[in-house]
Amino acid sequence: MNMSSHVITPGPYRATKLWNEVTRLFRAGMPLRKHRQNFRHYASCFTASAAIDWLHQMLLSNSNFGPDVTRQQTVQLLKKFLKNHVIEDVKGRFGREDLEDNNTLYRFPSTSPLKPIPCPAPASAPGSIKKRPSFRDKEGFFKFRSFKKQERETQENEDPALQAEGENQPIGEQQGQRRVMTVEDEQEIWRDITLTHLQRILGCASLDEVLDQRHVNPQNIIHNMTKVNKHGVVTLDDKTNDLPHWVLSAMKSLANWPKYDNAQPSYPGFERDVFKTVSDYFYSLLQPLLTYELYELFINVLGLLQPQCERVAIEALQLCTLLLPPASRRKLQLLMRMMSRISQNVDMPRLHPAIGTRTLMVHTFSGCVLGSAVECDLDELLATRLVSFLMDHHQSILSVPEYLLNAINDHIQYLRRVQVPLDGVSNVDGSEPVCVPMPIYAFCHQISGAEFEQQKLEASQKAMEELLEMLLTDKHISEKDRRKKLKQFQKQYPDIYSRRFPSSHSESNKPKIKPPLLNIKKTKAFSIRN
Template sequence: MALNLTPRFRRLGSRSSLRRKTGHLEPFYATQLWNNIIHALQTQVDSKQQRWHWRMHNDCFTGADAVDVVLSHLMQNVYFSSNDISRLKAARLCQTLMDHKVFYPVGSRLFSKEQKMMFEDRSSSLYKFMDSCALPGAEKDHEMENLLCHERLEPKRKFPETNKITFLNPVALEAHDKRINELLKMINLHPSLSPNPKRKRPTTLLSKKDEWFMVAVDCLEYFPDELIVHASELLSQIVNDREMVAESHKRVLFDTIARHYSQNREPLLYDRYHNIYTGIIKLRESGNSGRALEAAQLCVRLLEPNWREELHRLLSFMAVAAAPSAYKLQKQNMNKTVIRRTFTKAIIQNKSLPKTQAEELVLFLMDNHTAVFKIPDSLLQMVRKKLLLLQEGGDPDTSTGFTFCQHISQKEFDEQKNKTTMDQLQQLVEKINQNSNMSVKERNILLHEFQKHHPLVFLQHF
């Protein structure tokens, strides 16, 4: 049996023996679909003023919002089967839109010759639309198009309706449809109404029975094109007896994955949740593994979907590759030791967390990689209880689970606020009056200012 490599792995490895035949979209449908996606993005994404690097930018939208809109549009399109659609593919399509100047990342230099910008499916990544000249089908000189787009970036944009975009030149129309077809193939969206349903099965080199290969290839979906192409070429060049071929394939895949995650990149676990990580480690050390697992499950739900999926795939690969009976990664070290040293920094980097604790947390997540990504049973029970309460007409503010605040009336809030304020002011005036580090003159100046702004507290104290 042959293992169907990931669509992206097969596509980018077309120069090797990993080749694949795809159906073609109907004539002119690619252009219509492309324009409809752009129109949906321009009309449905939430553009507003947002802050980026201490500056406010108008009409910005986040990468996560853009993927939400594109994914929703593709899922509502009956031309594609639901199995072909994923958030990762929608993010790739957003990358293609950005590459073709439909929108651009905030803070980048327009039309610069610097390294290619990567689209990020994150709520912290901001983007802005180009002018209407960036829409496909607009027949302008290329240099003039760049100039107009650069000069006409205004807060209020008027985009032409997609059904009014026309092509005056049939040759240009054909070339444009071909270009869009290629872009759609690049994100591997397969037509569910393919005119050629009898297609050859892709030829592959990896065994479908080996779980090691399956989890390794799953990780490659998140890798840059250059790494995928390089790995594909190396795999196609391996010719030897069957046992040696399998080992050589595993070495190529492991080296590719290790090279990608050894780069200086942001860890998959956000640094801002370091208190949660410390809490999980303390629960583990105290022998409360059940609570530690539940805390890890809740923590993983805080990650953005694409990061959570990438972490899931990496941990699955680590768990399989770390097994003592798996392919020997290094002669002098156990597989688990190699995996721990290779991938810990890719998952978590925190200066306040010792290296041993970081490795302990990573191994805990790896050993429980299946259960960690499930929704905690306690959370499901809380939601069911809440829904049942609402169906019965109960008070939605009634506590049905863990609470961190107490519901009080406005009167109680005002009383607590006034009392707390008065107590703090009393402590402040006492500290000023008893401060021996200040001269008498400085102390009298501060007391005078205090009396000026809080005369009632001053009189009560003195």
């Protein structure tokens, strides 16, 4: 079972790469032996039950899938293996999904079952998608003329020579080619800054590999970040796209069970009927909440769901969910809140006789949260992994990232204050306009354990040094108490105290000179002779 596996990092066709990885591990690690069936012996084969046992344990321990994989999901995966000729029965039959959890014998075929990785079409190909022009490429907008010194905000990295040139330009010339920022310009700023941050978090050379940017609507980003209620849930302008009243009432009933409504029915199994009503509604939607268009993007974020990258994964999902249509984001927020509350409610009766409440939540709603337009063999496993993480961290993931909101607003306000020339117009002196830098933010990187311990030690020592200074400067402490506390501090933290008072430390280390002993003359012993 200790098969060497690796994390499939973000990139194009990640689902196909995951399929090939699972196939490789299964073929390399599944124990094979000789079996007898119907008075015949079959070499190098295995039973369906043995394959389910082995594959289930492998998926549970694989960081690409996590601990929420069930045995039934493993059976479904083996059925897909049989359909795609990863395995075949001992008579060479395959192509159907009629595998059951029993002692039927199967074997590996001699042909390679790996799926080919499609090669992306070159940009110059006739059938390739033309890249949507980015607002970052519109240099004319991000360039502004120099202007009067008293009207200009000094930037940290601005060239002083450019400042001097601006002071010598006539005011009339400076104001001549100014244009007003349009709504489309602002929308492009929202879109491009958001995608820039997302690309940096994913570590991709280009988002084109995992996202068709034609499906990114900047109005969705603006709405999701600015139109929220006090609980952080998106509000909708068009109420026809909202959850129906009866669904919202059912979700509130389950989320606040049993304190929601005293007038609600109390017959046995009522909560199960309400739960089925909610799940039926979400599966009746035309597409999953994360949409078909963003499927590949969310599949790639799954590559970040590692213990050491949890914070990065949360930030990536935080940005990805901003791209959703507001109606889908609102439904996702309310669904995750309900699932989380039900999972943590100890008073909730069992909704399934054989499955725990948390497992039931994840596996019931995973299919209506993430799915591809074209059937994918690993859809169920990948959706389970993502929904489990979403439910555990929904408060952080589905909140508005304040750092991004401030960065966008500051950039827009800055561009409104400066003079924005018309595209293609240069400065009066013939020089190129000055370029406004896009706001760039760096993200934390992982450090080693030794570096962490060193930083922790430095932080604690700094806190102790501040405490020592407080003892020395506090005017509300009597001198007697001050000396007492300083003495205690010196005893507990001698190194910090010695750095603050080096002279006292050197004196304390001096060897104490004992006073000379008194010369005591020996008393002469009494003698008869004397």
